[in-house]
Amino acid sequence: MIRIKVPATSANLGVGFDCMGLAVSLYSTIDFEQSSQKLIINGCDEQFQNEQNLIYQAFVRGCQFLNQPVPNVKITIDNHVPVSRGLGSSAVCIVGGLMGANLWFDSPLNKEEILTLATEMEGHSDNVAPAILGNLNVSFTDSQENIQNVAFKVSPDLFFVALVPDYQLSTKKARQVLPKSMDYQTVSYQVGHAVALSKALESGNLELIRQAIIDKMHEPFRSKLIPDYSAVKSICQKDGGVLYISGSGSTLMAIASNLNDAQKIIDETKKSFPNWETHLLSVDTKGASGDLI
Ligand SMILES: Nc1ncnc2c1ncn2[C@@H]1O[C@H](COP(=O)(O)OP(=O)(O)OP(=O)(O)O)[C@@H](O)[C@H]1O
Numbered sequence: 001m002i003r004i005k006v007p008a009t010s011a012n013l014g015v016g017f018d019c020m021g022l023a024v025s026l027y028s029t030i031d032f033e034q035s036s037q038k039l040i041i042n043g044c045d046e047q048f049q050n051e052q053n054l055i056y057q058a059f060v061r062g063c064q065f066l067n068q069p070v071p072n073v074k075i076t077i078d079n080h081v082p083v084s085r086g087l088g089s090s091a092v093c094i095v096g097g098l099m100g101a102n103l104w105f106d107s108p109l110n111k112e113e114i115l116t117l118a119t120e121m122e123g124h125s126d127n128v129a130p131a132i133l134g135n136l137n138v139s140f141t142d143s144q145e146n147i148q149n150v151a152f153k154v155s156p157d158l159f160f161v162a163l164v165p166d167y168q169l170s171t172k173k174a175r176q177v178l179p180k181s182m183d184y185q186t187v188s189y190q191v192g193h194a195v196a197l198s199k200a201l202e203s204g205n206l207e208l209i210r211q212a213i214i215d216k217m218h219e220p221f222r223s224k225l226i227p228d229y230s231a232v233k234s235i236c237q238k239d240g241g242v243l244y245i246s247g248s249g250s251t252l253m254a255i256a257s258n259l260n261d262a263q264k265i266i267d268e269t270k271k272s273f274p275n276w277e278t279h280l281l282s283v284d285t286k287g288a289s290g291d292l293i
């Protein structure tokens with residue numbers, strides 16, 4: 001049996017819209033094994049137990065890319081990444097399916113090739129790059145249509161807290177509210193902030209993160225889709241943390257510079273929103289892995 005383990009990812013980090021993403025220590029595993037039937041899927045909502053399942057679609061894409069017949073397969077998902085909450089559940093599916101197909105046929109593809117295929121499927125690389133490679137990643141498509149990726153190590157002095165609402169927000173819906181263009185002044189603002197943010201995350205300078213993470217490209221529009229955004233931001237700021245919308249939401253990610261503040265943010269959020277999931281996370285430094293078991 002093949003087992004693929006993929007980390008959750010937090011894309012954008014405020015000012016890095018569609019190009020910056022962080023792998024975090026929350027994982028789903030996906031098992032692939034021979035089956036007598038064309039397709040069996042366990043471990044996900046009934047609505048996803050069919051050939052449209054994103055893991056299976058990525059598995060098929062991987063087989064096709066390798067010019068191999070699609071085998072009969074049983075897929076068993078042990079999912080810990082909440083769906084449509086801004087923690088890269090679709091990237092988990094895509095990376096999991098592609099890596100499953102790769103390992104099924106003895107791993108002819110390296111991680112860079114898997115990243116190219118995964119980006120084609122996801123449409124942007126900010127979740128799939130850290131899901132595959134771990135750490136903080138900044139990536140773009142170059143003039144040859146190749147993905148250029150730069151990895152940054154994030155300071156171990158930072159604590160990440162995922163505050164996961166009890167409501168979904170699909171990426172599709174969250175992209176629909178974005179404006180179609182930006183003026184030069186705003187672009188310049190974003191570029192400066194994004195470059196400064198990557199350095200601040202690397203050095204662990206929370207006060208620089210606090211300034212650099214303030215986004216003008218998507219958060220002002222998407223915060224209106226998350227009814228509790230302002231309340232959670234107040235909690236986080238009171239407890240010394242910094243808050244951003246993880247991916248396209250609805251998860252709000254807090255960054256704290258010590259465990260005490262991180263724990264206070266969790267406790268206060270739980271008090272106001274008892275039905276929310278909260279996760280104290282560290283940075284995943286390895287990315288997705290595959291094993292034959
Ligand atoms: N365990 C799963 N099984 C099957 N399909 C899944 C699973 N998890 C996610 N998906 C697919 O991914 C879609 C969610 O993707 P979407 O981009 O909206 O959210 P996300 O990836 O969780 O968030 P973000 O991209 O903002 O980090 C679901 O509608 C479904 O098609």
Ligand SMILES: N[C@@H](CCO)C(=O)O
Nearest residue numbers: 011017018171247248
């Ligand atoms: N960069 C993407 C992440 C979600 O897939 C967005 O914000 O729409």
